[in-house]
Amino acid sequence: MTDTFARDEVALAPASPSAVTPDAAVARRNRTALALLLAAVFVVFLNETMMAVALPRIQESLHIDATKGQWLTTAFALTMAVVIPITGWLMQRLNTRTVFTVAMSSFVTGTIVAALSPVFEILVAGRVIQAVGTAIMMPLMMTTVMTIVPAQERGRVMGRVSIVMSVAPAVGPIVSGALIQVLPWQGLFWVMLPIALTMLLIGVRRVPNVSETRRVPLDTASVILSALAFSALVFGLSQIGAGAVGEAAVPPWIPIVAGLLTLGAFGWRQVVLQRTDSALLDLRTFLSRDFAVSVAMMTAAMVALFGAFIVLPQFARYTLGLEPIWVGALLLPGGLLMGLAGPTVGRLYDRFGPRRLVIPGSIGLAVSLWTLALGLGEGSSWIVLLGAHIVLMLSLAFLFTPAFSASLGSLPPQLYSQGSATIATLQQVAGAAGTAIFVALYATGITATGTADPDLPSAAAAADGAHLAFLAGGILSFAVIALALFVRRPAATTHPEH
Numbered sequence: 001m002t003d004t005f006a007r008d009e010v011a012l013a014p015a016s017p018s019a020v021t022p023d024a025a026v027a028r029r030n031r032t033a034l035a036l037l038l039a040a041v042f043v044v045f046l047n048e049t050m051m052a053v054a055l056p057r058i059q060e061s062l063h064i065d066a067t068k069g070q071w072l073t074t075a076f077a078l079t080m081a082v083v084i085p086i087t088g089w090l091m092q093r094l095n096t097r098t099v100f101t102v103a104m105s106s107f108v109t110g111t112i113v114a115a116l117s118p119v120f121e122i123l124v125a126g127r128v129i130q131a132v133g134t135a136i137m138m139p140l141m142m143t144t145v146m147t148i149v150p151a152q153e154r155g156r157v158m159g160r161v162s163i164v165m166s167v168a169p170a171v172g173p174i175v176s177g178a179l180i181q182v183l184p185w186q187g188l189f190w191v192m193l194p195i196a197l198t199m200l201l202i203g204v205r206r207v208p209n210v211s212e213t214r215r216v217p218l219d220t221a222s223v224i225l226s227a228l229a230f231s232a233l234v235f236g237l238s239q240i241g242a243g244a245v246g247e248a249a250v251p252p253w254i255p256i257v258a259g260l261l262t263l264g265a266f267g268w269r270q271v272v273l274q275r276t277d278s279a280l281l282d283l284r285t286f287l288s289r290d291f292a293v294s295v296a297m298m299t300a301a302m303v304a305l306f307g308a309f310i311v312l313p314q315f316a317r318y319t320l321g322l323e324p325i326w327v328g329a330l331l332l333p334g335g336l337l338m339g340l341a342g343p344t345v346g347r348l349y350d351r352f353g354p355r356r357l358v359i360p361g362s363i364g365l366a367v368s369l370w371t372l373a374l375g376l377g378e379g380s381s382w383i384v385l386l387g388a389h390i391v392l393m394l395s396l397a398f399l400f401t402p403a404f405s406a407s408l409g410s411l412p413p414q415l416y417s418q419g420s421a422t423i424a425t426l427q428q429v430a431g432a433a434g435t436a437i438f439v440a441l442y443a444t445g446i447t448a449t450g451t452a453d454p455d456l457p458s459a460a461a462a463a464d465g466a467h468l469a470f471l472a473g474g475i476l477s478f479a480v481i482a483l484a485l486f487v488r489r490p491a492a493t494t495h496p497e498h
């Protein structure tokens with residue numbers, strides 16, 4: 001992987017006036033840092049995407065329905081949303097190698113807990129511990145890229161980053177499907193464990209320090225408020241689906257309202273703390289119009305994306321009757337094409353800016369989601385599902401790489417870590433919310449058919465539930481199109497002297 005960056009020493013040098021002719025040692029250090037971080041991100045992304053295809057089989061093994069099983073993904077995303085804001089502080093307080101070690105150690109520990117878990121609740125705990133490591137790794141990589149890559153080269157490097165971010169989700173489902181055919185579900189984690197351990201051992205010795213540390217305070221009250229706010233919101237959304245099958249612990253509106261009020265208190269505290277540069281999430285990032293619009297578009301797309309990813313395997317399993325390995329095979333081409341498109345999209349961004357990419361990307365997203373909503377049913381062909389997924393993944397390639405580059409590129413360097421933490425936090429909150437909403441609608445559609453056993457829905461019931469969930473995604477896609485119209489190239493990229 002190091003050779004991938006060998007031809008771009010200028011792109012990997014520190015973004016400073018002296019970066020035109022970088023020292024060879026600094027260039028090698030930067031290549032090493034990016035290569036190892038990309039490899040680690042590939043591992044944690046592979047783990048995150050292996051769960052979706054295995055979820056129906058885990059539900060059958062543990063005798064749980066979709067509303068309970070979705071907590072394996074919802075709890076993962078929710079934990080990331082709570083931990084990611086802390087990474088902004090962590091990356092300022094500790095050097096690169098130490099942060100990497102903390103992240104991979106947590107991931108390895110969680111993998112062991114999940115592999116040894118005898119019941120559903122311990123499995124969720126293992127996923128939560130894994131999510132802590134994953135939450136740290138992604139902002140670490142993004143902040144490192146923004147630190148060592150000059151603005152005029154970020155599109156190309158982001159395109160290569162997108163290869164890793166898309167190949168792992170592409171390979172994850174089919175690897176998961178193949179393993180679940182021959183191993184119990186615990187085997188997913190036992191296979192992942194030696195890979196994660198290897199990355200940890202290599203990183204402890206080889207990850208260089210490419211950032212400067214400084215003493216910054218951590219506001220404990222902000223951490224508690226963010227955890228309570230995000231948890232309450234996602235829990236309330238999940239109770240909508242639980243209520244559909246008669247298992248809601250509380251009326252959904254109670255935790256949702258409590259979460260919104262707590263989120264307001266969290267935001268107010270950040271505004272106060274950022275006056276002394278001690279906010280957990282510095283909301284001054286949203287003073288950049290380009291950052292705010294790009295992040296809003298990504299967040300809306302993430303709600304639809306995570307929701308679709310959790311419902312697609314359910315539909316393929318219970319309506320089309322496909323085994324997990326074939327479900328993974330259906331999801332493979334789209335992910336690979338997304339990865340192959342990454343470098344091209346990055347070059348197009350450097351040349352044309354984001355708007356010419358995100359507008360067709362948002363339209364493609366709408367086409368794929370409406371196809372899933374209206375074109376799938378009990379007698380549908382798997383070809384329709386395959387085609388819609390390919391369009392979905394290619395559309396996301398044209399959305400996320402330009403949006404990442406445009407949003408972070410619009411910020412001053414001192415806000416890179418805060419900006420990347422904010423983006424990652426909102427993505428995970430959107431992912432957890434999207435999962436909860438789509439599963440709630442899926443469960444509501446199943447229950448409306450009068451199905452006696454939600455754990456094993458009939459083909460018709462699963463088709464009705466999937467239709468209702470994808471319909472919500474199609475409606476949401478219109479918001480993504482509207483926001484895409486206002487995305488533009490950051491002034492910092494157009495005028496480097498600013």
